[in-house]
Amino acid sequence: MRGRRPAAVSLLAAPAAVYLLVAFAAPLLVLLATSVVTPTGLSATGYVRFLSDPFGWKVLANSLRAAALTTTICLLVGYPVAVALVRARGAVQSLLLVSLILPLSVGAVVKAFAWTILLRSDGLVNQILVLTGLTAEPVRLLFTESGLVLGAVNIFLAFMVLPIYSVLRQVDPSLLAAAATLGSGPLHRFLHVTLPLTMPGVVAGVAFVFSMSVSMYVIPTLLMGDRYQTLSTLIARSYLFMRDRSLGSTVAVVLLAIAVVVVVLSGLLARSPRRTAVS
């Protein structure tokens, strides 16, 4: 499986590597430098300032909370969708896949705008809530965290479903049949066969959705407005309005650190000690 590759083969990755180096790594270094270089020399004052400010923690907490909620709901909603996708046959399966993938071609800006319309107090969501009698009065959804998470889940759901689906469809159905003949009921089968075997998909989906939702910018900007800040919106404000490059680069590095932690952790989890490799 893991053979030694001749050096020539790694040349295939060279164009991408060069592109990433120029377009991504170099600016990143500049960003890192900006966050620690002050007129008086190298210093971590930017970080000290950000982390000693309750507002900094508030922004960090906002981002992490929204991302955690979005990821959790995406997982809870997305896993059953992936199961349905695998079980569906023929036209139904194609329809489900298309309805999952096609919306990806609509940009996040457009979708976030659409949600501002849907979530208004006279919007469709509230009309349905009142019509069905779930609530007596229209509920305030726009500019609330619930509205933000609702919109974010809609926009990121496919990134949870697709990795889980791609792993789930490879689970040998005879494993579930074998479990059943061994006396394992539906719930036991799910917890002890399906779920462990699809963990790589779950980890990938969580990593995708979490890293995208912790750094989302357009969605909170449109659905929350200026009074709610996430790491991304704060970065933008620092650069565009406050002209504070030190703060902006510091927050950007914090965000980057979170992303790195998520990627490394999920990498470790996917390569869990229990072998999930197909023999």
Added chain:
Amino acid sequence: MGQGYGGLSEAPPASRYLDVAGVGKRFRDTVVIQGLDLAVGAGELISLLGPSGCGKTTLLRIIAGLLTADRGAIQLDGLDLTRLPAHRRNVGVVFQNYALFPHLTVADNVAFGLRARRRPGPEVEAAVAHALALVQLGEYAHRPIGALSGGQQQRVAVARALAVKPRLLLLDEPLSALDRKLRETMQIELRHLLRNLGITAIFVTHDQDEALVMSDRVAVMNAGRIEQLGSPTEIYHRPATPFVLDFVGLSSRFHGEVVGVEGDEVVAHTALGPLRARGRAPVGARVLVAVRPERIGVGPGGEGSANRAQLTVRDAVFLGSKLLLHFDAPAGDRAVAELPTGTGAALSPGDVVAARWSAADTLVFQLGGPL
């Protein structure tokens, strides 16, 4: 419909430990199993033998509860299984591809069924150790599944199914993925193991040798029904239909027409001339006359034999302990004899030999319908 089944208190007779009654199954427009009955005694080893697509695996999955029959009833040890889901049947299955859990170790695979039943830890450990000892894999307990050879994986699959002490063990082509040498060793080992445990087991196989080796009785299946259920000797020496004759072992076979009936023997006119066979068929009936290759003697002698023919050797195949002679025969017929190596002189294609065999060794099947 359960015809008179459903009484749980009455113990079934030993010969009806498993009772499959009138089971039918169709997928869309294809009838896979039609009105099939099968009774298996406690402790019996039964093979379902048939070509692919004959419904044998479907029947196995219906008994296991992995498929639902359209009609019919299944009783096991007096308990009606028909509507019970697989996980409540306590019917073990060894799958063709073993279906071992790749995320678990050998021991955890074997423990799976016991843990699903929430047995206490020490009991699970003891049962796992016992099951692995049965298949001689004790020291592999903590290996991951992927580190095992095919033969070892097969044994883990058997141990996993046995660990929960199933009331019935079903094996779906359990040895077909192994190479021939290993398969033959495992056949003997597995039969020995199941026999010692006294477990009732049903094998599904398309390999006639495996069916003959492994089982007390063989059910030869064709097109969704059982053509014959009998001991390996019955199946081989007294096949009930031309299909069984063809599917199990080699045979010489000649088409003909009955020209005389004498007691329990018939005389049929065939391409070889008149042949005498033990069996029943009216004069004028179109029949297939058949004889197993090892029953044919070649060369001078055998004055008492009822059937004689001059046959031209088309091919002589050396098979180690035996020599297989194929003779020229008209289209649709076949003439083949098997001699112990060393008895026949050097025979080569084109040689004409005198062949003979007795009427008692000759089978006759009446053919119905046109053609």
